[in-house]
Amino acid sequence: MANVNAGHHDHHPDQEELRTFAFWIYLMTDVILFATLFATYIVLQGSTDGGPGPKELFQMNGIYASTFILLTSSFTSGLAILAMNKGNRLALMNWLGVTIFLGASFLFLEINEFIHMVSEGATIGTSAFLTAFYTLVGTHGLHVTLGIGWMIIVIMQIAKHGITPVTKRKVNIISLFWHFLDVVWIFVFTIVYVMGVN
């Protein structure tokens, strides 16, 4: 019996690992959600109904800035994982804090962009293109907002409980979520913005 257990041990995932896999499955459902929104956007992007199109609306300098901010925040959430693996609680909390700050900066730029567009008369109801645009980019922004709130809660838990197997798993999962948001943004950046003004 002991032998069988020992033999199984190498391939037997523990609970924490299974939970991480379950989160990965959730991410795949999010992939499908975004695929649907991207498909809608691609199909509707030419339907401007006489309203403003991508070339008139998008201010690329702000988009470049927010892209680099999000890429950097993906890197800093990775640095948080490294600090955690070294058992450095303070560095872990600091890097998560930096990631939150960068995520908030990204959101600030995005909200400003939306306000600017609406002030120019490009609202969600102006054309099918803009409906698809606000839905896709807004859904990503909503994910970033949730990620920031989530990260704040994880920091509070680390402050209270320290680095335990449970908080470790939570940091790993929020970091996975944050990298995922970065991946989605790459495609928003490429398909919506760069190809839109090309």
Place this chain on the structure above:
Amino acid sequence: MSKQSVHGTTEQHGGHGSLKSYVIGFVLSLVLTIIPILALENGWLDSDKRLIIYLVAALFQFIVQLFFFMHLKEEDKPRYNLMSLLLGLFIVFLIVIGSIWIMMYNMVAL
């Protein structure tokens, strides 16, 4: 996931990448963002050919994020994460390519 976490011992650099791999991934992701920006701003090639630059850069960016940041390669043997990712990507292609195809050849709507 690393072997260390399975055995419950404290983790070294094991399965979650090193500073080196994160820095390499970060630098690559910056380069893969700068290339399409330069192509767009400087008007490399003509606008149709530029699309290929954008899509190839995005694809490599995706791969860099998966391997350097999301640690897909370091998964243990039954590669369930990879399998679910492949299923997810299959559905993505079905939805995106299918939508584009059906809207291009939808003669009733046109």
